[in-house]
């Protein structure tokens with residue numbers, strides 16, 4: 001076995017987005033592309049001699065090839081030890097868990113999350129730090145800087161490692177440990193929740209349908225819900241992970257998780273439905289004939305967290321991404337705890353969680369989590385709901401309705417315009433940015449603009465500033481529209497429009513979301529000239 005030093009030249013498109021570097025598989029397959037990025041991670045860390053790293057991914061096409069490359073490069077760069085999930089599998093939250101528990105230096109997660117997988121679809125890679133969370137912007141910026149000046153990478157000339165056999169082996173001087181991807185994560189969940197109460201719930205005939213969407217959560221969900229908690233076999237559907245997610249799109253929303261929605265809105269629906277995404281960090285929750293909007297789910301979890309063993313001391317604070325609805329703010333106000341508003345992307349929660357200033361956090365894009373990890377966590381959120389249902393004896397629908405009666409309802413929807421021409425999308429945002437300062441006071445139908453700006457976040461822990469994070473327009477009525485471009489896509493641009501209107505109740509709490517928001521949706525489209533600029537009359541996905 002020898003160490004090869006390979007000369008290379010920079011690629012100019014390796015800037016990490018909202019959550020790492022995401023590209024088509026074909027781009028990653030270019031000679032040296034993966035290697036350049038991995039070497040840049042190592043270089044940005046100031047070298048990796050003697051460190052220990054965790055490596056795993058969501059099992060999508062190219063996962064195995066990428067892991068072999070990373071192992072050979074880690075060895076050639078002097079890494080002492082690498083922990084790999086068996087068959088290369090580690091859900092994103094499980095990777096965060098393994099990094100934290102083993103006090104490793106960091107980890108490399110291979111995933112394009114909710115994007116489709118397969119030879120013609122997407123792949124991704126990101127670095128997580130020793131706290132188990134996505135690298136902060138200063139590290140991703142440093143990685144990007146390295147990709148611009150890289151001239152060589154180091155790789156071991158060695159045969160592939162067998163990723164299927166548990167236990168230790170070596171690659172050059174480096175130890176490789178293949179671990180059960182579920183074990184540490186299951187142990188953590190057992191610490192947080194009342195598993196006896198959950199076992200009794202299922203024993204009493206409670207029915208759950210969990211759609212793993214042929215993605216990484218299948219083995220986790222089967223082990224936890226069926227094997228440990230005693231839910232009947234078949235509780236987890238689409239449980240077998242596949243490199244192309246069964247040709248599906250592992251994004252748990254009403255469009256791509258249609259099978260689950262059909263079950264939950266069909267005859268004889270189970271008590272609760274849930275789904276996760278490609279890498280297991282997202283969740284959606286459904287009751288019978290009910291879809292719980294992720295922003296509402298976050299608020300419900302915050303309001304009821306004290307029922308759960310891990311949070312029975314109360315929450316120190318909560319945090320949400322800027323476009324997430326303000327339902328959480330109402331709960332925080334009632335609890336008299338701080339509510340932080342951060343840019344989109346989990347990396348911005350890291351400092352608040354590390355500093356103990358936020359206990360629970362979440363995003364409108366179906367991500368919720370807490371200080372138990374530094375990633376959002378899909379199965380954790382499902383266990384939160386189950387534990388709340390077990391404690392209260394209520395149904396999902398009852399919990400949600402009574403929440404609205406206590407706090408009012410933030411009607412909320414996100415409209416995505418996918419695969420737009422990138423230039424057109426950027427011009428649309430630039431035009432909005434140019435007019436924000438003139439918007440206050442302007443009237444659109446029944447709404448008058450109160451505030452408009454391009455969101456800028458100043459981290460209260462380390463003072464770092466993230467600017468140009470999305471255009472917010474708040475109306476005097478309390479309604480709100482937010483515009484931003486996705487940072488996770490791999491083709492053209494996706495415009496996300498977030499629309500929100502608050503109704504205090506007790507009347508008007510049971511309207512259809514799209515109907516309740518219709519006038520505001522029309523304003524949102526006019527204000528940004530979406531049709532005129534993009535030629536699109538309707539969004540491609542409504543969630």
Ligand code: VG1
Pocket residue numbers: 018019112113114277281282321344345346363364365367485486487488489496
């Ligand atoms: C999207 C979501 C964001 C989430 C990110 C990663 O980003 O909007 O809330 O943190 O995906 O989620 P964007 O830039 O496309 O809007 V995942 O499940 O990829 O790790």
Ligand code: CO
Pocket residue numbers: 092113114277278279280281282
């Ligand atoms: Co994800």
